[in-house]
Amino acid sequence: MSNRMSNVLNKQSITRNRVWRSIFRHGYPHDEETQSRVMADNLLLHIHPVKVKKHSLKITYTWGLGFISFFLFVVLAATGAWLMFFYVPSVDRAYADIQALETTVAFGILIRSMHRWAAHLMVLTVFLHLCRVFYTGSYKHPREFNWVVGVMLWVVTLLLSFTGYLLPWDQLSYWAVTVSTNIAGSFPFIGEKIRILMLGGAEAGQEALVRFYALHIAVLPLVMTVLIGVHFWRIRKDGGLSSKAEQEEEHLETAK
Amino acid sequence: MKAENREVFPRDPSKTYGLMALVKGTSPQVEKGMEDTVMSWPHLIILEVLAALGTTVLLLFWSLAASAPMRAPVNPEISDNPAKAAWYFLNLQEILLHMNPVLAGLIIPALVIIALMAIPYIDRSKKDIGVWFASKKGRSIALWSAVYTAVWLIALIIFDEFVRVRSLVAESELMAGWVIPILVIGGLSTLLYVIIRRWCPTTREVMVGLFTAFVVSYFLLIISALFFRGYGLHLTWPWDLPPGALPF
Structure with missing residues (x-):
């Protein structure tokens, strides 16, 4: 009997069946052939090349900032979707919903705090990533346009964080958004129009809350996802991460 | 043609390939082979x-x-004092104190984004790819630029707090909000550029100097508005900040 149990618990009994093998076509990648195939065939992994430059794995070269920024975006999407279960973007309910989240929903404070701090951290890591790319000269040919996409991603990150700021509908969010939209309102000619477009009215109220909510949970995440797709695609197409080895190419070209 | 006739590398009839030409330069595989x-x-x-x-x-x-912040419910009648934006916008809020809102809230941010996007189209050399701060010279330029920017920024913030440009030219918003800020920013940037030129730098090293000035301003302005501004957004020490002055 105990023999049978150990058979059931045996790792191989989980992997040696048709269902498992229909999902994971390769065994654990021990040899280089399977390691190549797992990278090429898996939807999540095929974003990476089969082989990478040793140089691009050096921690002190990238500090992992790009990956961490992306991972924080994933955390924000997951915790954000969870928060949407408990939140209604109405001036009558928003504040009470957040309070209920903190008092009656299991893990409510934890998930809301993770969403908040991950957003703050992402604003920081995206900017530090931008600095890393600049200081290592990684924006140079052929990566010029990917740098431009990166600057756009930084701006979208700030906008996402800004639109989320209003949603708890407390004093902190209300006055931060009032101050910011007043700045836009002071611009000549179109300032007041921009302000009313942002707020959907003369001052921050129900219309503003719905607009910020729609931007925060639908429009901007979509823009972000598309831009991230372009950003990652171009990293591959432009030859992976930048490296010193690319300097030599130019010497060759100038020698000809 | 003569060299070919002498057949330095005679073709081996048993092989389907032969040596075609010799070219100068290292092999394209040098330093980026499979190894x-x-x-x-x-x-x-x-x-x-x-x-x-x-x-x-x-x-x-x-x-x-630490839990995410939650203040009192919205009350449009009573504003927090000081009312601060999210920390990553506090650099904008800080420069708003010193110049016209159109300049601080629209023109400067727009110029910063355009300038950032333009960097790779201005600095097109591929010489320093993959090297932190471009070179040893780039490192000293960056360090120097950071110190220069920090000293000037702190001096200007303190000057505007205690001398107040707006009280010097009280009647003229054009002077206080536009002319003086533009002259100060433009003048200090030009001075920085002139000093960097003394290193005889490449375009990239100039970029490193100017970008460093931007990054240092970016963070110092945040720190100033975040930790050193209390009631009415006046300068104060971090330990004297009124309750709730930190926006998180």
Whole structure:
């Protein structure tokens, strides 16, 4: 009997069946052939090349900032979707919903705090990533346009964080958004129009809350996802991460 | 033609290939052959898993230690004092104190974004790819630029607090909000550029100097508005900040 149990618990009994093998076509990648195939065939992994430059794995070269920024975006999407279960973007309910989240929903404070701090951290890591790319000269040919996409991603990150700021509908969010939209309102000619477009009215109220909510949970995440797709695609197409080895190419070209 | 006739490398009839030509330069495989790469699985994947786990653990402990902020419900009649934006916009809020809102809230941010996007189209040399701060010279330029920017910024913030440009030219918003700020920013940037030129730098090294000035301003202005501005957004010490002055 105990023999049978150990058979059931045996790792191989989980992997040696048709269902498992229909999902994971390769065994654990021990040899280089399977390691190549797992990278090429898996939807999540095929974003990476089969082989990478040793140089691009050096921690002190990238500090992992790009990956961490992306991972924080994933955390924000997951915790954000969870928060949407408990939140209604109405001036009558928003504040009470957040309070209920903190008092009656299991893990409510934890998930809301993770969403908040991950957003703050992402604003920081995206900017530090931008600095890393600049200081290592990684924006140079052929990566010029990917740098431009990166600057756009930084701006979208700030906008996402800004639109989320209003949603708890407390004093902190209300006055931060009032101050910011007043700045836009002071611009000549179109300032007041921009302000009313942002707020959907003369001052921050129900219309503003719905607009910020729609931007925060639908429009901007979509823009972000598309831009991230372009950003990652171009990293591959432009030859992976930048490296010193690319300097030599130019010497060759100038020698000809 | 003569060289070919002498047949330095005679063609071997048993081979389907032959030596075509000799060219100068190193082989394109130098320093980037297969030996310079590793398999993504496991070398890259393990790092990504570790980074993801590390970030998750950090977030979990941070969130357990400190909850996301929640102030009183909205009251349009009473504003917080000081009313601060999110910390990553506080650099904008700080420069708003010193110049016309159109300049601080629209023109400067727009110029910063355009200038950032233009960097790779201005600095087109491929010489320093993959080298932190471009060179030893770039390092000293960056350090110098950081010190220069920090000293001037702190001096200007303190000057505007205690001498008040707006009280010197009280009647003229054009002077106080536009002319003086533009002259100060433009003048100090030009001076920085002139000083950097003394190193005889490449375009890239000039860029390193100017970008460093931007990054230092970016963070110092945030720190100033975040930790050193109390009631009415006046300068104060971090330990004298009124309750609720930190926007998180």
